[in-house]
Amino acid sequence: MNFASDNVYGVHPKILAALAAANDGTAPSYGGDDLTQAAEAKLAEVFETEVKAYLVTTGTAANGLALSAIAPGYGAIICHSEAHVSSDECNAPEFFTGGAKIVGLSGEGGKITPATIEKTLKGFIRGEHDPKPKGVSITNATELGTVYTPSEVRAIKELIAPRGMKLHMDGARFANAVVGLSTTPAELTWKSGVDVLSFGTSKNGAMVGEAVVFFDMGLAEDFAYRRMRGGQLVAKSRYLGAQMLAYLEGDLWLDNARRANALAQRLADGLKIASQVRVAHDVQANEVFAVMPRQLHQQLVAQGVSYHQRMSADVAGQMKDSETGVRLVLSFATPEADVDRFLALVHGAWMETRHDAR
Numbered sequence: 001m002n003f004a005s006d007n008v009y010g011v012h013p014k015i016l017a018a019l020a021a022a023n024d025g026t027a028p029s030y031g032g033d034d035l036t037q038a039a040e041a042k043l044a045e046v047f048e049t050e051v052k053a054y055l056v057t058t059g060t061a062a063n064g065l066a067l068s069a070i071a072p073g074y075g076a077i078i079c080h081s082e083a084h085v086s087s088d089e090c091n092a093p094e095f096f097t098g099g100a101k102i103v104g105l106s107g108e109g110g111k112i113t114p115a116t117i118e119k120t121l122k123g124f125i126r127g128e129h130d131p132k133p134k135g136v137s138i139t140n141a142t143e144l145g146t147v148y149t150p151s152e153v154r155a156i157k158e159l160i161a162p163r164g165m166k167l168h169m170d171g172a173r174f175a176n177a178v179v180g181l182s183t184t185p186a187e188l189t190w191k192s193g194v195d196v197l198s199f200g201t202s203k204n205g206a207m208v209g210e211a212v213v214f215f216d217m218g219l220a221e222d223f224a225y226r227r228m229r230g231g232q233l234v235a236k237s238r239y240l241g242a243q244m245l246a247y248l249e250g251d252l253w254l255d256n257a258r259r260a261n262a263l264a265q266r267l268a269d270g271l272k273i274a275s276q277v278r279v280a281h282d283v284q285a286n287e288v289f290a291v292m293p294r295q296l297h298q299q300l301v302a303q304g305v306s307y308h309q310r311m312s313a314d315v316a317g318q319m320k321d322s323e324t325g326v327r328l329v330l331s332f333a334t335p336e337a338d339v340d341r342f343l344a345l346v347h348g349a350w351m352e353t354r355h356d357a358r
């Protein structure tokens with residue numbers, strides 16, 4: 001039973017088959033191949049608008065490079081303090097931007113609001129003594145398994161656009177957000193004001209490869225140079241193209257995410273029945289955060305369950321010493337039986353505790 005991340009699972013068979021099919025013969029290198037070009041065109045179709053799309057290898061590279069198109073080294077990017085770009089990428093955004101400041105704000109459920117952004121912007125009053133606010137980065141689905149709705153995205157855009165700031169979305173779990181909200185890729189991005197999206201695939205069925213998708217064409221100017229300089233123009237790009245095409249073909253990406261989200265819901269619903277466990281955040285995508293007695297956590301680990309001990313700062317601050325916060329991530333390939341076995345372990349432990357208490 002492995003709930004450590006959605007990237008602990010392998011590659012979807014259809015994507016693996018596409019990789020094998022791409023392996024025949026020769027193809028132009030560095031993105032000049034048909035598959036890469038078809039994948040870029042397919043992204044425009046999926047987003048129902050003209051886009052500039054660039055394939056890269058990792059989500060970290062996608063984020064850093066996308067942010068570098070928004071902010072120079074003297075700029076500032078505002079995000080949630082628990083955003084991946086702020087706390088999990090070893091300063092890659094600072095590196096790619098040449099030193100932009102990543103300003104992390106607190107916010108319930110991993111989300112920042114126009115109110116907190118505005119309050120922060122009011123603090124930038126000293127001209128060149130402060131970094132220049134250049135953009136906001138939001139993650140959808142968030143690091144805490146919640147989602148920003150299109151209207152929440154729009155509200156942020158409406159605040160920052162008049163200030164000349166751009167909006168980036170970290171979509172490492174974009175598919176989970178789209179299906180969680182029953183919305184469309186277009187509605188959740190450019191129609192709500194997103195200027196550039198890091199479009200993830202590797203957590204949801206691909207082997208490797210993400211796309212930086214620009215809706216603001218001006219921002220894409222010179223991006224080809226940024227990607228090359230960042231070591232992200234892949235010589236055998238046909239394999240990235242093949243994966244992206246297979247990922248999008250027939251809505252495989254949405255079907256995968258739907259399955260992962262449904263399993264997360266099933267897990268969360270099951271946990272809610274066990275009164276010694278509380279689910280910490282709304283489960284709106286494919287992650288479940290739960291607070292449980294440390295003893296139960298130890299029992300689960302001893303039974304071979306894998307997951308990370310991780311909890312949002314606001315919930316962790318209210319936990320008892322005897323409690324552990326855990327993050328459970330569901331994927332397109334998590335066996336349904338694993339969810340049920342996990343719940344059976346939790347419920348079994350709960351029944352034992354009740355029995356002992358008698």
Ligand SMILES: Cc1ncc(COP(=O)(O)O)c(C=O)c1O
Nearest residue numbers: 058059060061084139143170172
């Ligand atoms: C929200 C979010 N953004 C970006 C990334 C980075 O992706 P990668 O591991 O491909 O660099 C991750 C990976 O965990 C993530 O969870």
